Amino acid sequence: MTDPFSKLRQQIDQVDTELVQLLARRKALVAEVGELKQAAGVPIYVPTREHSLIQARREEALAAGVSPELIEDLLRRMMRESYSAENEHGFQCCAPELESVVIVGGRGQMGQLFTRMFCLSGYQVASLDLDNQEQAKELLAEAGLIIISVPINQTDAVIRKQARHFNPQALLVDFTSRKSEPMATMLGIHPGPVLGLHPMFGPDVCTLAKQVMVFTPGRGEAKFEPLLQQFRLWGASLIESSPAKHDHMMAIIQALRHFTTFAYGSYLQRENIQLEDVSRFSSPIYRLELAMVGRLFAQDPQLYADIIFSSTEGKQLIRNYIEHLQEAVVLLDNNDIDGFIQQFTQTSDWFGQLKEKLLDESTALLERQSEHQ
């Protein structure tokens, strides 16, 4: 490197060092806001504040000759960090009448996540697992909130087994990724308030800010609404649904998709594809798709077996999809390029304006991914 290079690079390093200091200052200010929010019971994620903050800086960027997209991306990344950090301050308790909380299956990963969140909000939380069954009666009879967080195929049996111990006034909630059967069981067996919940995220998230949770109202809104308020305070985005609609959506989003991902991964193995080569030759898109496949196989097979095998509708969609593939492959057998283009165009029309949005979204995603290559 010649001298003028070194000098400029030193100046860039100096700017970047200032950035580090600026982040430290921002972090301290955000921590103060977090304490105020905790005291005032304000949600950690306030969409209007996020929007107005970004807009103001975008305009300043334009005026300063800086890309508005750049400043927006940087601010969003910084805010994600802030949301995670705000967990440290704890949260106000929105539903003190639900104390104490008992999570059946609290030692599971999702159970641990919610135990942590409830504790941060000042609730007393106990876990009921296989190793402390002798406490079942004592814990459940005193509980204000009982959460069933066990695998789908055990949900029904666990509820039936423990129901005789439930405090009849307690709010009964389940976290299962199906809703019809658990809701029917809970409403049938428990006289008190009932709520179905499906956290649409994995237990490894750092913050609940912007995370989606689907809820299916059972009975006793006066009791479950404060709990939903608690989730909103944690930053979650709540979607109301009927159990049937939820399960229909999950047949597509989970059962069908996870099965095809499973089948694709096991197919790569069957053909003994050299993953290293594939990885080396990958376009950014394929790398991303491969990441989604590898991700599945890095997780618990039982979880995916539960999701796929528990949905009758999902199994039927999978069969229909394979039938559809067999029909589509006829296009290849007949070398029917015109037919392919015709089908492609029809589906493209059916996607409507959403496809352009999805194209933009995926392009932005691929660009972000390319930063890390």
Place this chain on the structure above:
Amino acid sequence: MTDPFSKLRQQIDQVDTELVQLLARRKALVAEVGELKQAAGVPIYVPTREHSLIQARREEALAAGVSPELIEDLLRRMMRESYSAENEHGFQCCAPELESVVIVGGRGQMGQLFTRMFCLSGYQVASLDLDNQEQAKELLAEAGLIIISVPINQTDAVIRKQARHFNPQALLVDFTSRKSEPMATMLGIHPGPVLGLHPMFGPDVCTLAKQVMVFTPGRGEAKFEPLLQQFRLWGASLIESSPAKHDHMMAIIQALRHFTTFAYGSYLQRENIQLEDVSRFSSPIYRLELAMVGRLFAQDPQLYADIIFSSTEGKQLIRNYIEHLQEAVVLLDNNDIDGFIQQFTQTSDWFGQLKEKLLDESTALLERQSEHQ
């Protein structure tokens, strides 16, 4: 909002405004580096510089109580912006002996991208398209570099049609996403230097920094090596391959994957799935997968028809995959959860350590995506 909130938010806004100013300063410095690089013929993307810059700031961040991952992500985003900006300064011309450049199909999107890049590096570039065929003889007889950038199913015919006009000393290159047949045609028909190229990215990229290009050497390394050097200067990452190996990889990465994405999209249409609902209920992972499907249908059907129908091996892999799905669905028919878990575990073992890497990669990706929700 109470007063202490407003005051803190003003202070945060002040910090963010300083960030905008800092970015403006950094941009000016990067522009100076860009000019020096242009003059010295240094590649715009220097992995070692990027690595050492990030490491130094990570350590400073740790010392200042700031998350090292945060500063790394911000720097990577800023550097992506810099790479795009460096296009503005132009690039040194690495292969003046290849002038002038003729791109057959230069009006196509990929042709336009490379026309722009060659112009930025001081080459004279002409396009030969359907509307200026009368110039074919004149342009091609004088060309130092002839690039064939037309759809796969036209590549062979176009080369054969134009070959009689080629300057016999010119370097002949094709951009097709298959390599075996075009390489055979080019080597058979053209006595001069030959190189096969497959840009593994779409024509909408802002910069070639970190983008992958596969090349298959034909003949005349002395002529094509300076062209590869030019691509390296643009920041591209080059992978050498034989035509057969490349085509085998693309059968998996492109033909099979694009076909299953096509079939999945047309299946959603067949079941008349309400995309709005699906979108609303989506977990971040499914949203990402849906984005990849919508992305396909927002693009040119002919392009995908070409990729899928031109690969005999790809067509066979697709048939094998459907056969595999039919075998896998037997697990569902028999409610064979143990069999599913056994197959899952085998594939998981086969993925080996790569799966953990892919899990981390996808988790980071999903977190970045959640910022934009």
